[in-house]
Amino acid sequence: MNQSALLNRRILLKSRPIGAPVAENFQIEEVAIPAVQEGQVKLKTLFLSLDPYMRGRMSDAPSYAEPVQVGSVMCGGTISRVEESKHPKFQSGDLVLSYSGWQSFEISDGKGVTKLDPKMSHPSLALGVLGMPGFTAYMGLLDIGQPKEGETVVVAAASGAVGSVVGQIAKLKGCRTVGIVGGPEKCRYVTEELGFDVCIDRRADLRTELAAACPKGIDVYFENVGGAVFEAVMPLLNVRARVPLCGLISHYNDTKLPEGPNRLPQLTRTILTKRIKIQGYIISEDYRNRFGEFFSQMSTWVNEGRIKSREDVVNGLDNAPQAFIGLLEGRNFGKLIVRVASN
């Protein structure tokens, strides 16, 4: 047994970021792995998911979940292998979905650990299209967005883990689907590979291009970005439009409110005169009991090739901080995953 199997390499939150996170906010260390006690399992991390919500956990501003404490391991969903089990539910060799965080091993009591099909050909999909991001896309679009055939659905961050699934489901439901992304390469991917009707580069003249792409206005705007994208969308929203809101990545690094004018009254006026519904949701809190329905439908779509996905895989736990910093700047292309170990 080599030394790396005896030590847990892990990344701690060293300090809370002010604005954009920097490398110095993280600390890498190695510690001994405690012995497995009765009722515990030893999990070896294979894949770590990196997701925008983690930026919220790095701050101590009030939010829907407790922040990561300074000096604690960064949180995160993982695909792991059971290396040793003294827990009746798990056996050595099991492939599991866990919430082990940014570390190579975890001693777990099994809570929140779910067994995956050991024959799963691409287990990392359980962190993407078949996991939290896909579930977020599915429930937000279908339960809150309620898209109807022929309606126009606009998706921010359309090449990302959530947006790419939203747009493909909208197409399956017969909607005109318009994506917004950063850069021409992502634009091509979204239209040519994912089948969106139109894609707009957010660095272009967004208002003009979005208006041209939505000649009948916008019926559903799937919001996970905020900022300039939302401001361009607002005037195009149709009467009775629905806005599911699951993220605001353009604001996560804000240190203060933007300068004026104050557009709050513009939004409330739009909500009033167009009778719009805006609804925030947190997939892990609000739709817990519908995961089975989602997983069954999405697995079918994925197996039939009707929903595609793309992964941006970074090798090595030590690269997680830089990859995460890039995620907040839109530098990833597809679902961002860290390969922590090969098997």
Add this chain to the structure above:
Amino acid sequence: MNQSALLNRRILLKSRPIGAPVAENFQIEEVAIPAVQEGQVKLKTLFLSLDPYMRGRMSDAPSYAEPVQVGSVMCGGTISRVEESKHPKFQSGDLVLSYSGWQSFEISDGKGVTKLDPKMSHPSLALGVLGMPGFTAYMGLLDIGQPKEGETVVVAAASGAVGSVVGQIAKLKGCRTVGIVGGPEKCRYVTEELGFDVCIDRRADLRTELAAACPKGIDVYFENVGGAVFEAVMPLLNVRARVPLCGLISHYNDTKLPEGPNRLPQLTRTILTKRIKIQGYIISEDYRNRFGEFFSQMSTWVNEGRIKSREDVVNGLDNAPQAFIGLLEGRNFGKLIVRVASN
């Protein structure tokens, strides 16, 4: 027959206001009343309703309804008496709810004219608690707000035609009910006569007093004001709070967006982290088919004395412009109505 019965006195929109409406935006004139043709009725206005939404119709900014054209009669709901009928549905003497606007007579084809119970002791209630404002309160609170026993409901403009009904229904549903009004006299009315648990003068230190009045946060905020009131409410909204939005009276006279900071991201962040639903609605558009249900329930509550209402009656059509200007400044006390004729 005296001369006034031969002439229609009416108030036209003379010019579109910039900011707050002024007397010069209106023009009073008298014109001959055309003869009643086959299929028509002659309606004599008894009461004219004055409501904040009329400010929107004076502007030509895009909204949910067509603006009043310059040179046309100002729009408005009325209680009228049928003076002459060549329409099979109506007879001379019938009491009706109509949309005759700011004038003493209307020749109508009967569309949108509803007969009222001729024995109704207070027909003007059909413009208030038993009419559009009461209906707005009922559907917004119950269908969008979905208040549950023990929850905290905050009501802006709580002594007004809509807010006063919202708060009383919330009390009937077992909620802690907090009103916000302008001035101590309205405060007393809201707590002592309408039975709200607490009332706050919006000219006080709103944030501090609202926080003290809502120790368990806010579950439903019934929004018809906007501005500083909404900004004070935002930080107190609970997880899964609901915000029915039917008006924004504090903004109706705005000529431009307020100065910064831009609080739009503060609102969207609140919607996200607290998973809030904000939904705009226009009672006449969105709940047409539920008027019967409302009317039946509200009539019962009113007859049993469980829902009270107060009217602010102004005598004489010529006083409508000044009364309406005062309404936008919160100078009315209760449902504002113009008595145009006594019988």
